[in-house]
Amino acid sequence: MTAIADAGVYLPVKRSRGYWASVAHRLARDPVAMVALALIVAIALTAIFAPLLAPADPFKGSMLRRLRPVGFPGYPLGSDELGRDMLSRLMYGGRLSLLMGVTPVLVAFVIGSSFGIFAGYIGGRINTLMMRVIDVFFAFPSVLLAIALSGALGAGIVNSIVSLTIVFIPQIARVAEAVTTQIRTRDYVEAARVSGARALSIVRVHVLGNVLGPIFVYATSLISVSMILASGLSFLGLGVKPPDPEWGLMLNTLRTAIYSQPLVAALPGVMIFITSISFNLFSDGLRSAMEVKQ
Amino acid sequence: MLLYAVKRILYVTPVAIGVSIICFLLVHIAPGDPLTAVLPIDATAAQQAEMRAAYGFDRPLPVQYGLWLWKVLHGDLGNSIATGRPVLSEVSRAVTNSLILAAVATLIGFTFGTFFGFVAGYHRDSALDKIASAISVLGVSVPHYWLGMVLVIIFSAQLGWLPPTGAGPDGSGNWRPDFEHLRYLILPAVTMSVIPMGIIARTVRALVAEILTQEFVQALRAKGLSEWTVFKHVVTNAAPTALSVMGLQLGYLLGGSILIETVFAWPGTGFLLNSAIFQRDLPLLQGTILVLAMFFVLLNLIVDVLQTALDPRIQRA
Numbered sequence: 001m002t003a004i005a006d007a008g009v010y011l012p013v014k015r016s017r018g019y020w021a022s023v024a025h026r027l028a029r030d031p032v033a034m035v036a037l038a039l040i041v042a043i044a045l046t047a048i049f050a051p052l053l054a055p056a057d058p059f060k061g062s063m064l065r066r067l068r069p070v071g072f073p074g075y076p077l078g079s080d081e082l083g084r085d086m087l088s089r090l091m092y093g094g095r096l097s098l099l100m101g102v103t104p105v106l107v108a109f110v111i112g113s114s115f116g117i118f119a120g121y122i123g124g125r126i127n128t129l130m131m132r133v134i135d136v137f138f139a140f141p142s143v144l145l146a147i148a149l150s151g152a153l154g155a156g157i158v159n160s161i162v163s164l165t166i167v168f169i170p171q172i173a174r175v176a177e178a179v180t181t182q183i184r185t186r187d188y189v190e191a192a193r194v195s196g197a198r199a200l201s202i203v204r205v206h207v208l209g210n211v212l213g214p215i216f217v218y219a220t221s222l223i224s225v226s227m228i229l230a231s232g233l234s235f236l237g238l239g240v241k242p243p244d245p246e247w248g249l250m251l252n253t254l255r256t257a258i259y260s261q262p263l264v265a266a267l268p269g270v271m272i273f274i275t276s277i278s279f280n281l282f283s284d285g286l287r288s289a290m291e292v293k294q
Numbered sequence: 295m296l297l298y299a300v301k302r303i304l305y306v307t308p309v310a311i312g313v314s315i316i317c318f319l320l321v322h323i324a325p326g327d328p329l330t331a332v333l334p335i336d337a338t339a340a341q342q343a344e345m346r347a348a349y350g351f352d353r354p355l356p357v358q359y360g361l362w363l364w365k366v367l368h369g370d371l372g373n374s375i376a377t378g379r380p381v382l383s384e385v386s387r388a389v390t391n392s393l394i395l396a397a398v399a400t401l402i403g404f405t406f407g408t409f410f411g412f413v414a415g416y417h418r419d420s421a422l423d424k425i426a427s428a429i430s431v432l433g434v435s436v437p438h439y440w441l442g443m444v445l446v447i448i449f450s451a452q453l454g455w456l457p458p459t460g461a462g463p464d465g466s467g468n469w470r471p472d473f474e475h476l477r478y479l480i481l482p483a484v485t486m487s488v489i490p491m492g493i494i495a496r497t498v499r500a501l502v503a504e505i506l507t508q509e510f511v512q513a514l515r516a517k518g519l520s521e522w523t524v525f526k527h528v529v530t531n532a533a534p535t536a537l538s539v540m541g542l543q544l545g546y547l548l549g550g551s552i553l554i555e556t557v558f559a560w561p562g563t564g565f566l567l568n569s570a571i572f573q574r575d576l577p578l579l580q581g582t583i584l585v586l587a588m589f590f591v592l593l594n595l596i597v598d599v600l601q602t603a604l605d606p607r608i609q610r611a
Contacts, residue, residue, distance in 0.1 A: 132309075139591045140583075142550070143549065144552070149323075258446060262447040262451060266444055269440025
């Protein structure tokens with residue numbers, strides 16, 4: 001009973017939130033970012049649990065039931081050019097599309113940040129040299145570089161992921177280097193160095209804690225581009241091979257149906273669009289929640 | 295100014311060399327022997343060795359690079375495996391078509407992008423700003439190859455107003471500036487313009503909003519100048535950055551047009567790359583990418599120098 005009485009007596013203690021908790025708090029109050037996040041989670045969950053959720057086998061077609069319209073009995077979103085259920089294929093399609101869109105950014109985040117942080121922290125001539133190498137990659141527009149690399153490597157899921165990773169590494173490395181160079185000259189890093197801290201622990205304690213956030217935000221903004229490019233490679237025939245369901249490839253094979261079933265033909269692109277814009281809006285929300293300025 | 299231009303050119307040289315190295319290596323990262331595409335399947339070992347020596351593939355890689363670069367500098371990009379014609383002539387024909395498409399798309403994107411950007415920047419946080427911002431987010435998030443398909447569905451398949459593919463009524467590979475050919479240009483150019491429009495709108499919005507908070511704008515207004523005169527000052531201040539973004543976008547579009555050119559069967563570099571990839575025509579792939587990348591490097595250089603000429607405050611080291 002005293003506990004209740006006490007609760008009335010003491011003023012609630014106002015604890016100050018940690019940095020990440022306050023970011024999450026601000027993000028939770030951003031309706032656009034939350035809707036975007038909800039869409040991303042829904043699409044990802046649908047893709048992961050596609051075998052449980054999909055109403056039909058995504059590979060099983062019927063030449064007699066080709067190109068059924070949206071809403072046809074038994075085919076809620078119609079059927080494709082080989083008579084396969086569109087809804088099931090779109091659900092399964094998210095697996096490869098998300099895998100091919102997100103993996104390059106994740107891998108490039110690890111490699112690009114390490115490269116950029118190393119260059120930025122070490123400074124001097126080695127930094128200049130490393131950044132000049134990065135500059136060469138900036139001489140290629142991303143789409144061109146992605147297509148050049150996967151065109152030379154040959155079609156395939158792994159080759160597409162490798163090509164896109166190579167496209168994003170320089171972009172992330174440049175941001176990582178810029179942020180690290182800024183941090184390196186701060187007084188507290190200087191103080192740590194003067195007080196005898198080893199380079200590795202300075203990087204771990206002072207640099208990483210301050211640079212990973214901005215680099216991460218930048219990387220999330222690349223996912224949208226990566227999704228469009230990855231599906232674009234499959235659209236060109238450089239990524240996923242038929243009959244595997246993937247949104248870009250589905251868009252390509254359905255191009256012949258734009259006269260007979262335009263709505264069905266456009267559906268895979270709608271999925272790419274929704275996913276890409278959700279990642280973009282979530283990334284924007286994350287940026288303002290973290291108060292990171294570009 | 296002249297010194298700055300010279301400095302920029304000196305700086306660009308190593309980048310250009312790097313670009314040439316990457317293009318050179320493209321053929322060598324390709325799986326299998328670079329000769330497989332040239333040789334018949336039943337070629338004997340002696341014939342293979344003969345071809346290898348003829349193409350110089352038996353030399354060490356740096357030597358091969360040197361020989362290749364020497365040829366490239368003399369305008370020889372090799373011959374296309376598929377057609378046997380010189381790569382340079384194939385590429386230059388395609389580049390013209392791509393350039394027309396990219397330039398028109400950039401112009402459309404720039405016009406609408408600056409308009410939305412100015413409206414949004416002048417009326418920050420208003421409903422207009424939200425709409426303009428939404429348009430720019432849509433512009434950068436839309437898979438443009440899908441947008442192209444949707445436009446074809448609406449304006450060709452459904453309404454029948456515009457042709458769905460090609461560059462002209464005769465099915466020829468060259469675009470000409472007349473009304474008939476113009477109709478073929480509209481859909482691909484509009485599709486392509488969406489990307490720079492979004493990016494330019496974002497940039498201009500931020501620029502205008504920033505300029506409007508500066509003291510000189512307050513001073514101009516305090517002097518009693520008309521809002522139109524103030525607007526002209528804002529334009530003058532935003533122009534160098536906006537124009538440089540436009541220049542870079544032109545380069546991005548030229549290099550990134552492959553997907554849109556494929557959707558519309560536009561006879562440009564993207565279309566050329568597409569066929570080079572699927573016929574494993576490595577010299578053509580290499581040559582096209584080299585020309586596009588060098589064009590991009592050159593464009594970057596021009597934009598940089600021009601931007602500094604317009605606004606000497608922003609000399610980059």
